Amino acid sequence: MATASCKSLEDSETARESEEETEIPKDFEPGASSESILISIDLYEEVENSPGSVYEDVSYRRRKSTICELERSAGKRVLAEEQVETSKSFDDKSQDGQLKAEIGHDESIRIKNSPNVEPIRIEMESIQMSSDEEKHEIIETAEDIHNPEWKQHSKHIFILSEAGKPIYSRFGSEDKLVTLMGVMQALVSIVQDNGDVIRSIHAGDHKFVFLVRLPLILVAVANTNASAPQLVVQLNCVYNLILSVLTSTQLCSIFEQRRNYDLRRLLGGAEKFLDNLVDTMDSDPSFLLVAVRCLPLTSAIRDTISQSIVQYCSKVKNVVFAILVAKNQLVTIVRMKKYSLHPSDLHLVMNLVNSSDSFKAAESWTPICLPKFDSSGFLHAHVSYLDDNCPACLLLLTVDKNLFFTLQECRRKIVERLHRYNCLEAINASLESEGYSVSEVGLPDLRHFIYKSKSAAQFTEPRLEAPYVSNEDQSNLFGLYQYLHHRMYNSARPLKILFYVGQKEIMLSWHMAGFELYAAFEPMVTKFTAVNTMNKLVRWIKKEEDRLFIMNAPTI
Amino acid sequence: MKRVDLKIVLLGKEYGGKTSLLERYLYDHFHGDLPYQNTIGAAFGAKKIQLDDKQITMGIWDTAGSERYEAMSKIYYRGAKAAIVCYDLTDSSSFERVKFWVDELKKFEEDCMIYLCGTKKDLVQEDRQCRKIDYHTTTDYADEIGANLFETSSKTGECVRELFTQIAMDFVNKYVPSSKEKNEDLILESPGKKSTFCCSS
Numbered sequence: 161m162a163t164a165s166c167k168s169l170e171d172s173e174t175a176r177e178s179e180e181e182t183e184i185p186k187d188f189e190p191g192a193s194s195e196s197i198l199i200s201i202d203l204y205e206e207v208e209n210s211p212g213s214v215y216e217d218v219s220y221r222r223r224k225s226t227i228c229e230l231e232r233s234a235g236k237r238v239l240a241e242e243q244v245e246t247s248k249s250f251d252d253k254s255q256d257g258q259l260k261a262e263i264g265h266d267e268s269i270r271i272k273n274s275p276n277v278e279p280i281r282i283e284m285e286s287i288q289m290s291s292d293e294e295k296h297e298i299i300e301t302a303e304d305i306h307n308p309e310w311k312q313h314s315k316h317i318f319i320l321s322e323a324g325k326p327i328y329s330r331f332g333s334e335d336k337l338v339t340l341m342g343v344m345q346a347l348v349s350i351v352q353d354n355g356d357v358i359r360s361i362h363a364g365d366h367k368f369v370f371l372v373r374l375p376l377i378l379v380a381v382a383n384t385n386a387s388a389p390q391l392v393v394q395l396n397c398v399y400n401l402i403l404s405v406l407t408s409t410q411l412c413s414i415f416e417q418r419r420n421y422d423l424r425r426l427l428g429g430a431e432k433f434l435d436n437l438v439d440t441m442d443s444d445p446s447f448l449l450v451a452v453r454c455l456p457l458t459s460a461i462r463d464t465i466s467q468s469i470v471q472y473c474s475k476v477k478n479v480v481f482a483i484l485v486a487k488n489q490l491v492t493i494v495r496m497k498k499y500s501l502h503p504s505d506l507h508l509v510m511n512l513v514n515s516s517d518s519f520k521a522a523e524s525w526t527p528i529c530l531p532k533f534d535s536s537g538f539l540h541a542h543v544s545y546l547d548d549n550c551p552a553c554l555l556l557l558t559v560d561k562n563l564f565f566t567l568q569e570c571r572r573k574i575v576e577r578l579h580r581y582n583c584l585e586a587i588n589a590s591l592e593s594e595g596y597s598v599s600e601v602g603l604p605d606l607r608h609f610i611y612k613s614k615s616a617a618q619f620t621e622p623r624l625e626a627p628y629v630s631n632e633d634q635s636n637l638f639g640l641y642q643y644l645h646h647r648m649y650n651s652a653r654p655l656k657i658l659f660y661v662g663q664k665e666i667m668l669s670w671h672m673a674g675f676e677l678y679a680a681f682e683p684m685v686t687k688f689t690a691v692n693t694m695n696k697l698v699r700w701i702k703k704e705e706d707r708l709f710i711m712n713a714p715t716i
Numbered sequence: 717m718k719r720v721d722l723k724i725v726l727l728g729k730e731y732g733g734k735t736s737l738l739e740r741y742l743y744d745h746f747h748g749d750l751p752y753q754n755t756i757g758a759a760f761g762a763k764k765i766q767l768d769d770k771q772i773t774m775g776i777w778d779t780a781g782s783e784r785y786e787a788m789s790k791i792y793y794r795g796a797k798a799a800i801v802c803y804d805l806t807d808s809s810s811f812e813r814v815k816f817w818v819d820e821l822k823k824f825e826e827d828c829m830i831y832l833c834g835t836k837k838d839l840v841q842e843d844r845q846c847r848k849i850d851y852h853t854t855t856d857y858a859d860e861i862g863a864n865l866f867e868t869s870s871k872t873g874e875c876v877r878e879l880f881t882q883i884a885m886d887f888v889n890k891y892v893p894s895s896k897e898k899n900e901d902l903i904l905e906s907p908g909k910k911s912t913f914c915c916s917s
Binding site for chain 1: 739756
């Protein structure tokens with residue numbers, strides 16, 4: 161909803177402001193290319209369009225599974241045995257289940273899932289009282305609800321089952337939080353009884369944000385700068401991570417068979433993916449922007465890398481995506497024609513690589529579900545680092561589970577070619593320089609910025625330098641970006657330009673048809689200078705776009 | 717062209733020491749000081765071994781012990797000639813999982829030779845109290861299912877090499893006739909044929 165009104169406002173008065181002071185064409189978009197490697201998506205669209213329960217998702221996917229489509233096109237009749245089994249058991253169940261959901265197309269799904277519910281404000285007395293009451297009884301050494309340290313954390317994320325069973329908590333042990341999760345479940349179901357959906361509770365600085373994705377309930381409790389809609393987006397990412405580990409098919413059938421199932425058994429070993437994701441979201445703009453950070457490389461080098469991958473992967477049938485990432489930055493993606501990758505799927509892939517060192521030890525063959533691509537089944541990923549001395553990780557994703565040795569060989573040849581053309585050195589050099597300095601832009605009042613090309617779903621930012629050195633300063637800055645972002649996307653009053661005078665800096669954000677730009681300036685800068693600087697900045701980005709963005713979308 | 721003569725799979729409960737066992741064998745190192753890293757999916761490692769006049773390439777799959785991968789474990793153990801089912805000598809529940817894996821293998825992969833492997837022996841040697849699985853229970857069970865039994869320590873390297881050498885020798889005796897007629901079957905050449913190879917043998 162927010163995006164629609166945002167666009168309509170472009171022509172209205174706020175737009176005038178920017179035109180007066182700039183000669184930037186309306187559709188100007190540095191970093192955009194004719195064909196994007198990623199699917200471009202507006203922030204809240206993703207959450208709004210997601211089905212409210214996995215059951216709906218599964219029934220939708222049964223009609224339209226990308227993996228099945230791929231397998232069919234590869235001439236494979238037989239599905240992966242596991243998939244057949246699970247979907248069969250689901251078939252039987254769905255007959256008498258409530259969710260027969262005669263949904264013909266996307267549209268009606270959307271309607272079903274976005275009930276017109278006003279956010280509810282509830283005073284949080286009841287919960288706080290209950291924790292106060294018990295406060296004096298026991299003081300545990302482990303972090304739990306009675307522990308002052310536990311309460312100090314600025315953001316908590318909880319996952320529980322529909323039945324109120326704890327599944328995950330960022331801090332403390334789930335077992336000790338049973339009662340708390342019970343309260344959360346009760347809140348959700350009380351509101352549900354009235355045919356409503358609970359969205360958030362606001363109590364002072366704290367926001368309690370709920371995302372109901374049956375059979376799961378996700379809750380964020382935060383006193384950070386993140387707004388309630390932003391926290392919902394974060395919860396949605398967490399939910400997608402669960403799907404990426406289990407698939408919607410499996411999640412669905414487990415809870416259909418046993419409503420009281422303890423999902424932690426199946427998530428064993430995945431806690432660190434969750435921890436890492438939840439932590440990263442507090443400092444990485446990728447999730448806020450639903451975009452991907454690219455590793456700066458000259459276009460010649462990047463093309464060589466892409467071509468090397470294309471050259472060998474095109475000989476292998478069934479490679480859907482080949483992804484090269486280095487330290488949370490995208491080097492390149494090669495994709496099968498017709499199929500594009502969703503940025504949030506890519507975030508999950510990067511999170512997988514970042515959370516574990518076990519890929520460094522040996523090449524791996526692992527199932528992974530990309531929920532936006534197809535939440536119903538697994539792709540199989542050949543995961544390997546290019547070299548002991550290069551932290552770039554190559555993932556070859558396929559629908560064929562028997563392809564390991566073929567991909568191993570394919571990967572060997574790719575690495576050989578990358579060595580021959582000194583691509584690894586180039587990647588290392590770029591990583592070592594840690595991106596670029598804001599001083600390279602040559603605009604003295606500018607301290608830092610984040611620029612997102614909308615159609616490319618990619619963003620760029622200089623490295624954090626003085627005065628943003630300490631963790632505290634860095635997270636303050638990120639908080640300001642979150643605040644700007646929230647104001648710009650405020651569904652009640654979306655903005656086009658926002659000039660914000662902060663305590664230690666001046667912030668400016670600017671949305672155009674093609675891009676989003678957020679920047680931090682010296683505290684004494686005038687509005688006029690700041691806006692002028694933004695114009696120059698956009699032109700600088702245009703000049704550097706070949707290096708900062710992936711402009712080609714190679715396919716196989 | 718990738719040649720793997722002998723496919724070996726490591727199975728067992730998570731935190732049972734499978735990855736450490738493999739790392740000790742492949743690279744001869746042990747990272748006791750690093751925090752525990754659970755395997756994701758499965759990792760693959762290959763090693764050549766020289767037995768008298770024959771050289772064999774072993775392809776070893778180190779699977780993740782986490783329960784959610786069980787449904788997919790077939791991908792990894794299908795066509796395996798040998799399976800090392802690991803259990804943690806200091807964790808009694810890990811031996812329960814051994815029975816699960818053995819049943820699974822007997823059911824779906826009849827020809828696969830089974831090797832039981834008790835890990836973390838150095839811990840029980842340090843402190844007898846640590847041992848949670850009685851040695852004779854394991855030998856009885858091994859006899860019952862016709863498996864070999866090893867107790868290893870990846871930290872000290874005790875019995876690790878012996879285990880893999882034993883597997884390689886058993887494999888040679890069982891599958892490689894002195895004349896080389898059957899050898900062709902064991903070469904993985906064309907990518908598309910891998911599954912056929914696995915099933916047909």
